[in-house]
Amino acid sequence: xxxxxxxxxxxxxxxxxxxxxxFVLGSKGxxxxxxxxxDRVIREIDLDLAPDETFDVEYGGSKNTIEIKDGxxxxxxxxxPDKTCVHMGWLSSPAMPIVCLPNHLVIKFADNSExxxxxxx
Amino acid sequence: xxxxxxxxxxxxxxxxLIIFIxxxxxxxxxxxxxxxxxxxxxxxxxAVYHYKPYExxxxxxxxxxxxxxFSGNFAALVYSFSGSVFCLLGMLLLKRIIDEKHxxxxxxxxxxxxxxxxxxAALVMLQTPSLIVYYPFLIVSGCLAGxxxxxxxxxxSARLKKIIK
Numbered sequence: 001x002x003x004x005x006x007x008x009x010x011x012x013x014x015x016x017x018x019x020x021x022x023f024v025l026g027s028k029g030x031x032x033x034x035x036x037x038x039d040r041v042i043r044e045i046d047l048d049l050a051p052d053e054t055f056d057v058e059y060g061g062s063k064n065t066i067e068i069k070d071g072x073x074x075x076x077x078x079x080x081p082d083k084t085c086v087h088m089g090w091l092s093s094p095a096m097p098i099v100c101l102p103n104h105l106v107i108k109f110a111d112n113s114e115x116x117x118x119x120x121x
Numbered sequence: 122x123x124x125x126x127x128x129x130x131x132x133x134x135x136x137x138l139i140i141f142i143x144x145x146x147x148x149x150x151x152x153x154x155x156x157x158x159x160x161x162x163x164x165x166x167x168a169v170y171h172y173k174p175y176e177x178x179x180x181x182x183x184x185x186x187x188x189x190x191f192s193g194n195f196a197a198l199v200y201s202f203s204g205s206v207f208c209l210l211g212m213l214l215l216k217r218i219i220d221e222k223h224x225x226x227x228x229x230x231x232x233x234x235x236x237x238x239x240x241x242a243a244l245v246m247l248q249t250p251s252l253i254v255y256y257p258f259l260i261v262s263g264c265l266a267g268x269x270x271x272x273x274x275x276x277x278s279a280r281l282k283k284i285i286k
Binding site: 002003013015016017018020021024048094 | 218225226229234256258261
């Protein structure tokens, strides 16, 4: 009996965690996306207004092809060895930026919440 | 403390450090800091159930210090320290309620508490409230990793009964 209660508590914690994860992953970011390379902002795009386009970002001879389509953004193809950025698909959550480590490339939703940046502004 | 006790603790500490170093070589598929299997905690969980509280604290303190020396990651020291404090406090209390046959349950709570401690340390250190969005992921990973290390500890415990009494 005692263990039923304890197991139940553990299951509740796990379910709460899963629910929280789903909530965080599902919550929508703003519409502004920032593309940075080596901590340098190379482009800021408002996805709601941006026309569909495809462009390349180069780093040390290795290219990432970034595609914007229907208000979404992804890395369409990459010349890096692991292609993690391509497999991540369309950028969907503020918690999960698209990152290409070999090419030092990060695509993420702009942070407009009260954050470290807000304090330093 | 008897020399035999000290020797046993030293061996356990060495084993957990070896596990820790082997685990460092396994690439982590999850990009979030704080999410990992934590196989070295198999030893921690085992020790909680077989040694006195102050012995476990000694063991874990030495483990954490040496682990940060071996991995060269001193920045992680604060996080693993606060995580371990939470985890040990919780598990040493839970030990009174949960018997050894249900070690894995106790380990799940320990892992979640460990992640809670890490989260608390991160919030205090980085002063970035938005970090809290990672907390749900940490809980899920804590539950799974905790159950796994707990089950492994149960197996270890059954095997070790023949050697250490």
